[in-house]
Amino acid sequence: MSTKTLANKKALVTGATSGIGRAIAVRLAEAGATVYVTGRRAELGKETVELIEKAGGTGHFVVSDVASLEDVRELAAEVGDVDVLVNNAGIFPFSPTTEQSLETYQQVFDVNVRGTYFLTAALVPAMVAKKKGAIINISSIGADVGNPITSVYSASKAAVDALTRSWAVEFGAHGVRVNSVAPGPIRTETAVTQAGEVFEKISETVPMNRVGEPEEIADVVLFLASDQSSYVTGAVLAADGGYLAS
Numbered sequence: 001m002s003t004k005t006l007a008n009k010k011a012l013v014t015g016a017t018s019g020i021g022r023a024i025a026v027r028l029a030e031a032g033a034t035v036y037v038t039g040r041r042a043e044l045g046k047e048t049v050e051l052i053e054k055a056g057g058t059g060h061f062v063v064s065d066v067a068s069l070e071d072v073r074e075l076a077a078e079v080g081d082v083d084v085l086v087n088n089a090g091i092f093p094f095s096p097t098t099e100q101s102l103e104t105y106q107q108v109f110d111v112n113v114r115g116t117y118f119l120t121a122a123l124v125p126a127m128v129a130k131k132k133g134a135i136i137n138i139s140s141i142g143a144d145v146g147n148p149i150t151s152v153y154s155a156s157k158a159a160v161d162a163l164t165r166s167w168a169v170e171f172g173a174h175g176v177r178v179n180s181v182a183p184g185p186i187r188t189e190t191a192v193t194q195a196g197e198v199f200e201k202i203s204e205t206v207p208m209n210r211v212g213e214p215e216e217i218a219d220v221v222l223f224l225a226s227d228q229s230s231y232v233t234g235a236v237l238a239a240d241g242g243y244l245a246s
Helices: 019-030 042-054 071-078 102-130 149-174 189-205 214-225
Strands: 010-013 034-039 059-061 083-085 133-139 176-183 236-239
Touching: 010 019, 010 042, 010 149, 019 034, 019 042, 019 083, 019 189, 019 214, 034 042, 042 059, 059 071, 071 083, 071 102, 083 102, 102 133, 102 149, 102 176, 102 214, 133 149, 149 176, 149 236, 214 236
Parallel strands: 010 034, 010 083, 034 059, 083 133, 133 176, 176 236
Antiparallel strands: none
16 A cells, blocks of 8 residues: 555544554654644653654644533534544443443443444534545444443443444445454453553464554554545445454
């Protein structure tokens, strides 16, 4: 794929202060896009912009918490029309169902589903008007795998995949493509911290015998953001080393 497949494009990546979101933002910038980076942590957001600039790209940071509808509205107004929207912001506090607090349940859906929904609703009209645009939602293989402590997180990601399919149908005739990327186990600081010593053992459950890297998810997002995937919409693309196939 050409290194400048997104030349003269404008992209917005939510939750891009670290991990997968940061890798996506840098990769889109390397491909020529002007990338707007959002998240709650200003210092980390500035670090992402510095990485973008070091890679020869152009980046801007906007402090925003997608759990807040006011923040979502302000973010959409500040960034304006975009060619590529990557709904990456997400949280995953895990808990058995009988110990699940209402507060955390609400927080997961506010960030993972409601924020994605209303940011897309605010930005998609301009894409429809231009008859062109790409929306990529970052989902998870958790939407398709049962786990005793991830019921709320998994349900939120299943909702994201359902939105992907609905939006693909709703906006397809207007030239707007909508797809999901569903990562498997990915080596991010948060994942390693939460899983502890168990993290490296996860590779034993993956057919490729290793966990993935954030940059590998970023490459999939770049493909879906570019015209290389011009006939792909409504898809949930698993980037999981074969986990779901096993």
